[in-house]
Every structure is written in structure tokens, then in C-alpha cells.
Amino acid sequence: MKKFIALSVLPFALFGCGGGDSTELNETSNSSAPPPETAPPPEGTTTTTGTAKRGIITGFGSVFLDGERYNTDSTNIVINGREGQSIESLRVGMNINLVSDEDGEILSAQQIEYDSGLKGFVQSIDRVNQFITVSGVEVFYDDLTHFIAISLASLSVGDRVEVSGYALVDGQFQATYIEKESDTDNG
Numbered sequence: 602m603k604k605f606i607a608l609s610v611l612p613f614a615l616f617g618c619g620g621g622d623s624t625e626l627n628e629t630s631n632s633s634a635p636p637p638e639t640a641p642p643p644e645g646t647t648t649t650t651g652t653a654k655r656g657i658i659t660g661f662g663s664v665f666l667d668g669e670r671y672n673t674d675s676t677n678i679v680i681n682g683r684e685g686q687s688i689e690s691l692r693v694g695m696n697i698n699l700v701s702d703e704d705g706e707i708l709s710a711q712q713i714e715y716d717s718g719l720k721g722f723v724q725s726i727d728r729v730n731q732f733i734t735v736s737g738v739e740v741f742y743d744d745l746t747h748f749i750a751i752s753l754a755s756l757s758v759g760d761r762v763e764v765s766g767y768a769l770v771d772g773q774f775q776a777t778y779i780e781k782e783s784d785t786d787n788g
Contacts, residue, residue: 651700651702651711652701653698653699654666655696655697655699656696657694657696657697657777658693658694658695661693664676664691664713670708671699671708671710673709674709675709675711676688676709676712676713677711678690678691678714679713679715680716681715681717682716691715692749692778693747693778694746694747694765695777696715696766697715698712698713699714715765717763718764718768719736719763720736720761720764720782721736721761721762722761722762723757723760723762724758725758726756726757726758732773733762735762735764738773738774739773740764740766740774740775740776740779741776742776743775746766746777747778748780750780750781750783751779762779762781762782763778763782764780765778
């Protein structure tokens with residue numbers, strides 16, 4: 602039950618995880634000020650340019666977001682604030698923001714934005730309880746977590762990693778994607 606509650610409030614908690622302004626979104630507020638440009642609209646919101654969704658990449662052949670296919674022929678891909686990135690830079694397990702429109706029966710992604718949830722060095726590993734500590738944050742993993750450029754067995758204290766997933770209550774993090782970064786990676 603705790604996991605269900607944590608996952609149901611997760612989309613709202615993620616707005617506070619970004620590196621920009623901390624703006625509380627309240628749908629019942631009478632404030633006419635728009636949210637900051639860096640904060641995506643709430644999931645399922647229809648904007649003047651399309652519908653915004655947040656979710657996990659579950660496959661490719663275009664891009665699949667939580668199992669739904671979106672055409673990416675003319676998609677603007679933004680990774681960690683850098684526009685014009687290629688679709689090949691995205692990975693299964695990444696937690697993304699997607700703005701889409703419907704062209705007849707085809708869903709098309711206008712923009713896909715990915716910002717890593719957490720980057721840092723692995724400080725400790727608890728394989729029994731399935732979590733690692735990265736930059737002071739407990740990062741939980743499970744059978745659905747995608748490991749890129751590393752396996753769980755070869756993950757070591759001192760490895761520099763990028764983690765994507767969901768913020769949990771109590772400052773913890775559920776990983777859907779963990780990638781080992783090389784010494785030449787930017788960031």
C-alpha cells in the first residue's frame with residue numbers, strides 16, 4: 602500500500618526534484634502566474650501545442666512511453682538541457698517528459714525531454730536490500746531497473762553513475778535506469 606501511495610503522488614513530487622525554481626503547483630489556486638518554463642505541465646494536460654505526459658521509456662521503434670507508441674520522425678529531443686539530441690541517446694528505463702499531438706490515428710512526439718534524476722559516485726551497495734547510495738541518496742533498484750554499461754554484479758563503490766526514476770518519500774529514489782558514466786562523460 603505504501604508503494605502505491607508513493608507512486609500515486611510521485612508525479613507531483615517530481616516537480617520539486619529539478620534544478621530550477623521551486624514552484625508549488627496547485628490546481629485550485631487562483632494565481633494567474635504561469636509555471637516556470639522548466640516545469641512540465643501535469644501529466645495528461647492539453648497544451649496549445651499538444652498533450653504533455655511523463656513516464657518511462659519502455660521500448661523503441663519510434664518511442665514507447667509506458668507501452669504507448671509515439672512517432673519520432675520530427676521530434677525535438679532535449680537531454681540534460683541540450684536541444685537537438687538524437688533518438689539514439691535515449692534508453693529504455695529513462696523517465697521523460699513528452700509533448701505529443703495526434704495526427705489522425707498516429708501519436709507523434711513533438712518534444713521529448715530527459716533530465717537525469719541523479720548523478721554521482723556510488724558510496725555504498727546493499728545487494729540484500731537492493732539499494733545503493735549515490736551522493737547521499739538511497740537508490741532502490743529491482744528486476745525492472747535497466748543497467749546500462751554495467752551490470753548489478755559489476756557495480757562497485759566509487760563508480761560514477763547516472764540514475765533515472767522516481768523520487769520516493771523520505772528522500773529516497775526508485776531507479777528505473779542506472780548507467781555507469783565514463784571518465785569522458787560530460788556532467
